[in-house]
Amino acid sequence: MSDLLSRIKAVSREVGFEVIGVTSVEPMLRDLAALSGWCSSGYAADMSYMTRQPELNASPGRLVHWARSIITLGVNYYTAAPEFRHENRYGRVARYAWGLDYHDVVKAKLGELSDRIRSLMDDAGFQARGFVDAVPLLERAAAERAGLGFFGKNTNLLRPSQGSWFFLAELFVNIDLPATGEPRQVSCGTCSRCMPACPTNAFAGPYLLDSRLCISYLTIENKGPIPRELREAIGEWLFGCDVCQEVCPFNRFAEDTNWRHLRAEHGKGQRIDLIELLGISTDARFREWCKGTPLTRPKRRGLLRNAAVAAANIGCEAAVPVLSMLIVDDPEPLIRGHALWALARLELKRASKFADAALRNDNDSFVREEAEAILSGCFARQESKK
Numbered sequence: 001m002s003d004l005l006s007r008i009k010a011v012s013r014e015v016g017f018e019v020i021g022v023t024s025v026e027p028m029l030r031d032l033a034a035l036s037g038w039c040s041s042g043y044a045a046d047m048s049y050m051t052r053q054p055e056l057n058a059s060p061g062r063l064v065h066w067a068r069s070i071i072t073l074g075v076n077y078y079t080a081a082p083e084f085r086h087e088n089r090y091g092r093v094a095r096y097a098w099g100l101d102y103h104d105v106v107k108a109k110l111g112e113l114s115d116r117i118r119s120l121m122d123d124a125g126f127q128a129r130g131f132v133d134a135v136p137l138l139e140r141a142a143a144e145r146a147g148l149g150f151f152g153k154n155t156n157l158l159r160p161s162q163g164s165w166f167f168l169a170e171l172f173v174n175i176d177l178p179a180t181g182e183p184r185q186v187s188c189g190t191c192s193r194c195m196p197a198c199p200t201n202a203f204a205g206p207y208l209l210d211s212r213l214c215i216s217y218l219t220i221e222n223k224g225p226i227p228r229e230l231r232e233a234i235g236e237w238l239f240g241c242d243v244c245q246e247v248c249p250f251n252r253f254a255e256d257t258n259w260r261h262l263r264a265e266h267g268k269g270q271r272i273d274l275i276e277l278l279g280i281s282t283d284a285r286f287r288e289w290c291k292g293t294p295l296t297r298p299k300r301r302g303l304l305r306n307a308a309v310a311a312a313n314i315g316c317e318a319a320v321p322v323l324s325m326l327i328v329d330d331p332e333p334l335i336r337g338h339a340l341w342a343l344a345r346l347e348l349k350r351a352s353k354f355a356d357a358a359l360r361n362d363n364d365s366f367v368r369e370e371a372e373a374i375l376s377g378c379f380a381r382q383e384s385k386k
C-alpha cells in the first residue's frame with residue numbers, strides 16, 4: 001500500500017496539489033469536543049452548518065459511508081502584491097478571493113485526480129468523492145491528523161515551511177491507505193502576534209475565534225446588518241480579512257501559487273472601486289460583474305452593505321451621491337440602512353435630512369433604527385456644543 005501511496009502522491013503533484021496527506025475516516029473526538037464547546041459558547045454565530053450536527057462534522061465515516069481513507073490536499077493560493085492603498089476609493093479583498101472561485105477551480109482538479117488514481121488501480125470497483133470546503137466536515141482537523149500542518153493560535157492550519165495561505169480539499173476513497181500524520185514537531189511557541197493585531201478583537205483566547213466579531217464572518221457569511229459598534233473597526237476591508245495571517249511569521253516563507261486561475265488577473269483582484277460597486281443597481285448586473293469569483297457569496301445586498309461601510313471608513317467622499325441615491329431608491333433595507341450610516345460618517349448634515357425622511361417614510365424597522373441612531377447622535381452632539 002505504501003507503494004500505491006507513493007504513486008498517488010506523485011500523480012497528485014502532477015495534477016497540481018503540492019501538499020498531500022492521508023488520514024482514516026475514524027471520528028475526530030478531540031476536535032468534536034472543541035467544536036461542541038465553541039458552538040455552545042455562541043462563537044459560531046449563525047453558521048448553522050457548524051452548529052446543526054457537530055458530531056457529523058467530526059465523523060468523516062458518516063459523511064461517506066463507503067470511504068476507507070481520506071486523501072487530504074493543500075492548494076497554495078498566495079500571490080505577492082504591492083501594499084494595499086485605499087486612495088479614498090478602493091475596498092480591500094482578502095487574498096484567497098483575488099482570483100476565480102477556488103471551489104470551482106479545485107473541484108475540477110479533484111475530478112482529474114480521481115481519474116488518475118483510478119487508472120493506477122487494477123480494481124474496477126474504485127470509488128472516490130471529492131470535497132472543497134462546502135461540506136459538513138472539520139477539514140482542518142482532518143488535514144492536521146494527516147500531518148499537513150498544525151493549528152496556530154489564529155485557528156488557521158500552518159505549515160512550518162509555507163505558512164497558512166492554502167486551501168484544503170479532500171478525496172474520500174474506498175481503499176485503505178497508510179495514514180501519514182506524524183507527531184507534531186512545531187508550534188506557535190511563545191508567539192502571539194496575531195491576537196492583538198486583530199482589528200475587532202475577535203480572539204476569545206489562543207486557538208479560540210469568536211466568529212461574531214471576525215471581519216471574515218461579518219463581511220461574507222453574515223446575512224444581516226453589521227453591528228454598528230463593529231463597523232468602524234472593519235476599516236478598508238470589503239470582503240474578508242487577512243490581518244491575522246499577514247502578521248504570522250510562518251507566512252514569510254510563502255511563494256506564489258502555480259494555480260494560475262487563483263491569481264488576481266483572473267478574478268477581481270486585491271482592490272475594488274467602491275463607487276463602481278455601489279453603482280451596481282440590480283442583482284443580475286452584480287452577478288455578471290463578479291461572475292466566477294468568490295465575491296458572489298454575500299450577494300449584491302451583502303457586498304454593497306460592506307462597500308458602504310468601507311467607503312465611510314476610508315473617507316470616500318466621492319461616494320456621497322451614490323450613497324444618497326441608495327438611501328432613497330434601493331429595494332434592499334440592508335443596503336439603505338448601511339448607506340445611511342455611511343453617509344452620516346461622510347456628511348452628517350445631509351445624512352440627517354435623509355434620516356428624518358426615512359423615519360417618516362421608510363417601512364423597514366432596521367432602516368428606521370439607523371435613522372434614529374443618526375438623529376439621536378446629532379442631537380447629542382448639538383446638546384454637547386451648548
Ligand code: SF4
Pocket residue numbers: 197198199200201202203209213214215216240241242243244245
Ligand atoms: S480574519 Fe481579521 S477579524 Fe478575523 S480573526 Fe483574523 S484578524 Fe481578526
Ligand code: SF4
Pocket residue numbers: 152153154155187188191192193194195244247248249250
Ligand atoms: S502569529 Fe504567531 S501565534 Fe499567531 S498563528 Fe502565527 S505563529 Fe501562531
